[in-house]
Amino acid sequence: MSPRADAARNRSSLLSAAVEVFAEQGVDAPVAEIAHRAGLGKGTVFRHFPTKDDLIAAIVLDRVTRLTELASELAGAADAGAALLEFMRYAARQRQQLDLSFLSADLGVEVGEAQLRMSLAITALVDRARAQGALRPDVTGTDVMLLMCVPNDVVKHVPDARPDLWERYLAILFDGLRPEGARPLPPF
C-alpha cells in the first residue's frame, strides 16, 4: 500500500519545517515548534518519525545523498582540483543554510551507509586531484571529509559576520591542501 495523499504531503511539510526550525534555533529546538510551523499537531510528527533522532536522520540522509551525487558528477571534470574546490564550496553553502554535523552521532545504519558512499565519492575526487598535482601528496579523502566542515564551524563563532565569510577560511584551508610549500604531515 502506498501512503495516503495527505500523509505524504504532511511528511514533506514536516521535513521542510524541521529544516527551517533547526536552521533558526538549532537541533535542540522542541519538536512542538516544528509541528506548529508545519501547521500540524505534535503527535503527527511522531507518527511519521518515531523519534526526534529519526527526523534528524531523514534530513541528514537527504543532505549526504545530495553531496554524494555532486561528488560523483564532479568526478569526470577535467580539472580535478577545481572540481574539489567547487564541491567544498557547495558543502559550505549547504552547511551555511543548516548546520547539522553529519559525521559524529551515529544515526542509524541507513545514514551510516550513505556516509560511506559519500566518503568513497570524495576519496575518488581527492585521488584524482592529487594525481593531477593539485593537492599535496600526503592528503587523503578522509582528511578532506573532515576538513570540509571547517569554514562554517569557524564562522559560527563570529556574530554578525557577512554571509560569505566562510569563503575566506575555505581559501586558507585549501591553500593548506596545496602542494606549494607543504611540509610533510604527521601520520594519520
Place this chain on the structure above:
Amino acid sequence: MSPRADAARNRSSLLSAAVEVFAEQGVDAPVAEIAHRAGLGKGTVFRHFPTKDDLIAAIVLDRVTRLTELASELAGAADAGAALLEFMRYAARQRQQLDLSFLSADLGVEVGEAQLRMSLAITALVDRARAQGALRPDVTGTDVMLLMCVPNDVVKHVPDARPDLWERYLAILFDGLRPEGARPLPPF
C-alpha cells in the same frame, strides 16, 4: 573578610571536578554530577556559583587567561612564526583536555574583557610573524583566533582517534597560513 578556609578549598574542588566532568560528558553534564564528584552537596555548587553559567564562566576565564599569558611570553621570541605555532599547539592541547568554546556564548563582562586581552596578545604575535615573512600578508590576528580551534573541532568527529591527531590538521592549517603559494584572500 576573607573566605573561610573550607569554603576556599571546596571552591577549588568544585572547579577541578567541573573540569573533569565537562571533559568527560560535555557542558550539558548535570550540576549534581559535579557536586558528587567533588564529594559535596548540590547546594554548595550554587553557593559558590549562583548559576551553572557562572561556573562555566569561571573555567573559561582561567583558560583564556592562561592563553593570554603564554601569548605575552611568546611575544619576545626571536622566531615569531615558530612562537605562533607553539602557541597554537598549546591551545590545541588545552582544548583537547577540555573542549569549551570560549568564543561564542556571551559569558559575563569579565570573560568578555579577558577575551579582548587575549585577542590583543594574539594579534601582536601574528603581526610580528607576518612582518618576519612567516605568514601570508593578508592574514590577521582575528583569523588566527578563529582558526586556532579548528584542529580539535576536526578531530572531535573521528571516534577512537589517536590523541595527537590534531597535529596533522594543525600542520595543514598552518601551511595554509604561510606565504608560499598563497592566493589572495576574500575580504573580511
Place this chain on the structure above:
DNA sequence: CTCGAAACGGACCGTGCGGTCAACTTGTTA
C-alpha cells in the same frame, strides 16, 4: 570553650522536553 556567622546538604519545586494514547477526522475504495 563558646557562640555566632558562615558554609553545607539534600529534599523540594517549577519547567520544558520527548514521547504516548485514545478519541476523533478524513481519505479511499468498492
Place this chain on the structure above:
DNA sequence: TAACAAGTTGACCGCACGGTCCGTTTCGAG
C-alpha cells in the same frame, strides 16, 4: 455513499534538569 482503515490531534505522562530553601553542621574569633 457507506464504511473502514489510515491519519490526526492535543491532553497527558515521566523524566531530568537548574535552581531554592531551611534545618543542620562546622569554622574560627574572642
